[in-house]
Amino acid sequence: xxxxxxxxxxxxxxxxxxxxxxxxxxxxxxxxxxxxxxxxxxxxxxxxxxxxxxxxxxxxxxxxxxxxxxxxxxxxxxxxxxxxxxxxxxxxxxxxxxxxxxxxxxxxxxxxxxxxxxxxxxxxxxxxxxxxxxxxxxxxxxxxxxxxxxxxxxxxxxxxxxxxxxxxxxxxxxxxxxxxxxxxxxxxxxxxxxxxxxxxxxxxxxxxxxxxxxxxxxxxxxxxxxxx
Numbered sequence: 211x212x213x214x215x216x217x218x219x220x221x222x223x224x225x226x227x228x229x230x231x232x233x234x235x236x237x238x239x240x241x242x243x244x245x246x247x248x249x250x251x252x253x254x255x256x257x258x259x260x261x262x263x264x265x266x267x268x269x270x271x272x273x274x275x276x277x278x279x280x281x282x283x284x285x286x287x288x289x290x291x292x293x294x295x296x297x298x299x300x301x302x303x304x305x306x307x308x309x310x311x312x313x314x315x316x317x318x319x320x321x322x323x324x325x326x327x328x329x330x331x332x333x334x335x336x337x338x339x340x341x342x343x344x345x346x347x348x349x350x351x352x353x354x355x356x357x358x359x360x361x362x363x364x365x366x367x368x369x370x371x372x373x374x375x376x377x378x379x380x381x382x383x384x385x386x387x388x389x390x391x392x393x394x395x396x397x398x399x400x401x402x403x404x405x406x407x408x409x410x411x412x413x414x415x416x417x418x419x420x421x422x423x424x425x426x427x428x429x430x431x432x433x434x435x436x437x438x
Contacts, residue, residue, distance in 0.1 A: 222286060224263035230288060231260060234278045248277035248305070250388055250433045252371070255326065258333055267324070267335065269375030269386050276305035276435050308432030313387045314350055316374070316432065317342055320409060323374040325354070325425070327364045336362045340372070341409035343424070352389055352425040353396075353405055363421055364393040372425050377435075387432040389425060396422035 222230075235245050246256040250273055259270050264286060275285040308316070317323075320341040327334045338354040352372050356362040364370050370393045377384030396402050402422050 221264035222288070224261055227263065227286070228260040230285065231274060231278070234280065234285075238278065240278075245274070245277055249273040250386065250431055255333060255371070267373075269373075269377055269384065272375070272377055272384060272435055273305070273386055273433055276433070306434040308385065308387065308434055310430050313389075313430050313432040314342065316376075316385055316387055317352075321374060323352075323372055325362060325364075326371040326373070327361070328368060328370070329361075334361055338362055340374075341405075343405065343409065345404075349426075351391075351427060353409065354423055355406075355419040356421055356423060357419050358421045360419075363423065366393065366395045368393045370425055383435055385432060385434040387430070389427050390429045391425050391427040394424040394426060396424055 221227075231245075235242065240248070242256065243253050246253040249256065249270070251259070251270065255270075256274070259267055259274075264271050271285065272282050275282045278285065320339070322337055323340045324335050324337050327336065338356065340352050340354045343351050343353045354362070370391065372389040372391075373386065375384060375386035396405065405422050
């Protein structure tokens with residue numbers, strides 16, 4: 211843990227951070243695609259993340275740092291001059307892959323996550339109150355409610371990604387789960403009624419959100435960032 215570390219009060223300029231990631235990536239001999247794979251995200255999302263900066267998705271940068279064999283603080287503050295393995299191993303989190311059951315365990319029954327939608331000119335990532343549904347046929351899926359004309363309402367059949375992550379106060383440990391799949395609109399009144407009765411996923415703002423969206427998973431992956 212970083213008990214003596216100074217808190218990071220001001221994230222770096224996204225351009226500076228992107229250059230820092232590129233320099234470290236080249237130092238390790240990684241392509242951009244290889245870095246995205248090791249960080250558990252799509253290459254296009256990695257590019258978007260580097261352009262948006264730390265405030266957009268801190269958990270994503272935890273995963274990038276671990277894939278670059280750095281602590282989050284080393285990446286954000288620029289302390290990347292030492293070759294891999296020359297620093298104190300206690301300060302460098304290791305990236306562990308989660309099994310699919312471990313991913314669903316961390317998602318729990320409900321919570322707050324982010325859904326990434328394929329819009330132009332770049333993907334939109336929107337927080338939603340989600341629930342894990344186990345019907346029909348005992349198949350697990352992600353469901354959430356939104357307005358039909360909202361940014362969080364993808365087109366039926368659209369390919370989407372869904373992410374939940376948790377990090378500690380010093381963002382040196384945590385986990386991240388990524389679900390990719392296809393979005394469905396739940397238009398069957400009986401199914402919508404069941405979801406409303408069983409899952410409390412209404413928005414904190416109290417807005418009217420009649421549309422249930424289901425993300426049917428094609429792939430579920432997760433990473434746990436822990437100390438070596």
